[in-house]
Amino acid sequence: MTDVAAGFSVVFGVIAVGALIGRTGVLGDDALRVLNRFVFFVALPALVFSRVAVADWATIIAPSSAVIVASALIVGVGTSCVARLIPGTSAPGAVIAGLSSSYCNAANLGLPLAVHVLGDAGAVVPLLLFQTGFYGPLALTLLESLTGGRGLSPRGLARTALANPVVVAALAGGVSNAVGWRPAGPLEGVVSLLAGAAVPVALVAFGISLATVRMLDSTAVSRRTLGVAVVGKNVVHPVVACLLGVAVGLDGTMLLTVIVLAALPTAQNVFVYADRYGVTTALARDAAVVSTVVSVPVILTVSALLGQW
Numbered sequence: 001m002t003d004v005a006a007g008f009s010v011v012f013g014v015i016a017v018g019a020l021i022g023r024t025g026v027l028g029d030d031a032l033r034v035l036n037r038f039v040f041f042v043a044l045p046a047l048v049f050s051r052v053a054v055a056d057w058a059t060i061i062a063p064s065s066a067v068i069v070a071s072a073l074i075v076g077v078g079t080s081c082v083a084r085l086i087p088g089t090s091a092p093g094a095v096i097a098g099l100s101s102s103y104c105n106a107a108n109l110g111l112p113l114a115v116h117v118l119g120d121a122g123a124v125v126p127l128l129l130f131q132t133g134f135y136g137p138l139a140l141t142l143l144e145s146l147t148g149g150r151g152l153s154p155r156g157l158a159r160t161a162l163a164n165p166v167v168v169a170a171l172a173g174g175v176s177n178a179v180g181w182r183p184a185g186p187l188e189g190v191v192s193l194l195a196g197a198a199v200p201v202a203l204v205a206f207g208i209s210l211a212t213v214r215m216l217d218s219t220a221v222s223r224r225t226l227g228v229a230v231v232g233k234n235v236v237h238p239v240v241a242c243l244l245g246v247a248v249g250l251d252g253t254m255l256l257t258v259i260v261l262a263a264l265p266t267a268q269n270v271f272v273y274a275d276r277y278g279v280t281t282a283l284a285r286d287a288a289v290v291s292t293v294v295s296v297p298v299i300l301t302v303s304a305l306l307g308q309w
Contacts, residue, residue: 011109011292014200018207032212035205036275039198044269045169046194048132052173053182055129063248065126067258071241072135076102079232086224092146092279096270097225099139100287101232104264106131109292123257131267133174137167140273147277202268209271209285221282226290229266229283233291234298238263256306263298265291 021027027035080098083089089097104110110124144164162168176182183191241262245255266288274284 011105011203014203015207015210018204018209019211020207021204022208022211027208032205032208032275035201035208036272039202039205039272040276041165043194043198043201044272045165046191047198048136048166048169049173049176050191050195051128052133052170053176055125055133055173055177057177062126064245064250064254064258065130067241067244067248067250068127068261069130071237071244071258071262072102072104072130075232075237075240076135079228079236083225083228086222086228088222089225090279092143092277093225093283095139095142095146096274096280096284097229097232097287099270099273100229100266100284100291102237103131103135103139103267103270104237104261105267105288105292106261106264110261110264124261127261131269132166133170136269136273137164137170140164140166140276143273143277143279147279199268202272206268206271206285206288209281210289221280221286225280226283226286229287230290230294233266233287234263234294238298238302252306256303259302259306260299263295263302265295 021031076098078098079101080094083097084091084094104127106124106127110127141164182188238259241258242255245258250258266284268288271281271284271288274281
């Protein structure tokens, strides 16, 4: 239990650094926008490319991977539909709500928890690949189309996808993987360093946002929409993963794995995406904070009930 708490404390610590930076203003008034743009246009594409380019597809195609993918899509689409029915929630806002309920903090929480709770860092790889290589790019393409007035036609989706650096990085990583080419030498070092900056810079930017805006402000975000997103992430997502896992015959450690991964809180990437397109950033920020706090007892309880301690 101490190791699990340590995983959360690291994340909270980096966010606290960001909040301190925001309070002191040491990076200037435009720090949040600049850091988020750096993550979106530079670090995140490097991270996506590096993950997809080295993926071992033969080892990640398994029933547990199917559960991870299916549960996220089911919860994400379902939450988006419910949120869209709430008065005042726009179509892009519904997409952010869906992401908030299903896009997991796999990198900076999933990896340490995979080691401390599941005993295998590789358990989180399918989730990372799904989110960075497919789910994130798909959501970004939808947001680009909905906010750019281009509609959702196949041609419009293809055009906006190819204009998105994260989508392009995912495609480039897939091609690199298929042909067996890997960055080497100095190029590998550059990609690796930039990819490593994605998570900490996103957390710092998130912390700055907490220090510069009012949290849980009902005038900035619908409490009903926030509630739908948080319940979707902390309750519905792990329950759906559990049911699907049992349905495909998972048990023991494998069942625990899919439930714990689904119970991870909302990733800071969702806030970066919302900020990039100017869509309900308050919802993405508040959902990440609340779901992170609630996920602690949820993951501890699930792990205890399945006899891991």
